[in-house]
Amino acid sequence: xxxxxxxLAVAVLAMISFLGFQGKTSKDTPVYVFxxxxxxxxxxxxxxxxxxxxxxxxxxxVAGTVARGNALEPLKVFSADYRRLESLNPSFxxxxxxxxxxxxTFPAKSMNLLPNGEFKPYVVDAQTLELGQAKFEIYCKxxxxxxxxxxxxxxxxxxxxxxxxxxxxxxxxxPNYRAYPQGQIFDVITNGKNTxxxxxxxxxxxxxxxVVAYLRALQLSQSxxxxxxxxxxxxxxx
Numbered sequence: 001x002x003x004x005x006x007x008l009a010v011a012v013l014a015m016i017s018f019l020g021f022q023g024k025t026s027k028d029t030p031v032y033v034f035x036x037x038x039x040x041x042x043x044x045x046x047x048x049x050x051x052x053x054x055x056x057x058x059x060x061x062v063a064g065t066v067a068r069g070n071a072l073e074p075l076k077v078f079s080a081d082y083r084r085l086e087s088l089n090p091s092f093x094x095x096x097x098x099x100x101x102x103x104x105t106f107p108a109k110s111m112n113l114l115p116n117g118e119f120k121p122y123v124v125d126a127q128t129l130e131l132g133q134a135k136f137e138i139y140c141k142x143x144x145x146x147x148x149x150x151x152x153x154x155x156x157x158x159x160x161x162x163x164x165x166x167x168x169x170x171x172x173x174x175p176n177y178r179a180y181p182q183g184q185i186f187d188v189i190t191n192g193k194n195t196x197x198x199x200x201x202x203x204x205x206x207x208x209x210x211v212v213a214y215l216r217a218l219q220l221s222q223s224x225x226x227x228x229x230x231x232x233x234x235x236x237x238x
Contacts, residue, residue, distance in 0.1 A: 085111055089119055093205045095186035103183030106209060124213045132214030135207050139199055140215075148172040148218045168195045172215060173222050185212045 032039070043049065047057035061067075076082060086093045092107045109119035137146075143166075145151040150171035157166065170177060180188075189208045192198035203211065220228075 085113075091183075092122070092209075095183035095190065097183075101183075102181040102187065104181045106182055106213070111206065122209070128210050128213050129217060131207060132210035132212070132217075135203055135211050136214050136218075139202065140211065143169045143196075144172055147222060148215055149222070166195075170194075170196075173219060178219055178223075182212055182216075185215060 043057040045058060048055055049057045052059070089107075089109055089111060091097055091103060092109065092111055095103055097103060106124060107122045110122040112120045114120055136148075140148070141152055143150075143152045143154045145155070148171075150169050150173075152169065154166050155169055177185075186208050188196070189203065189211060190198065190200040199208070
């Protein structure tokens with residue numbers, strides 16, 4: 001009996017040592033009996049790869065190439081008569097006219113097609129402003145502030161940490177930014193400016209125009225011309 005208990009104790013200790021206690025954390029490499037696909041032969045995002053000169057797993061697009069479609073409709077996008085909608089309405093995706101000048105107003109046409117194949121007119125409505133507000137609060141508010149006056153969280157951070165780069169945050173209520181044509185604001189959102197990064201890879205052209213529309217609404221809210229103030233409001237102010 002004594003030998004049996006001794007053997008049982010040794011077996012239990014060996015099992016605990018091999019498997020470890022449930023819930024115990026360890027930085028040691030685990031011993032896999034069944035790996036359950038934890039270890040796979042694949043490349044991971046932002047991983048290292050000694051095969052390439054830059055040491056990265058993820059490969060950048062081939063220089064000079066342009067994406068054609070999304071690989072979901074190969075027969076369509078590789079047909080001889082295929083044309084990207086962006087090429088048929090370039091001002092909507094560049095913010096510039098045919099001469100390369102910034103659009104003074106919003107684009108005349110959207111990227112949505114009518115049944116006859118023509119582009120629908122671009123309309124700034126309540127839905128557009130709601131979309132612009134949602135994207136502004138995600139991407140712009142942290143720096144430019146809720147009123148676009150440059151008093152966002154990052155300005156407070158710069159005051160605490162003394163980060164000189166953050167002091168370049170623009171007050172979009174300033175006269176020079178109010179004077180920007182719509183297309184120039186779109187271009188800044190797309191390509192960035194000074195210490196502001198590009199958001200062209202985060203916001204679609206429709207979303208960028210919506211942000212422009214919402215910014216104009218914010219600017220109007222902080223400095224509304226007298227001729228646009230309703231008579232009822234003027235009467236209350238008197």
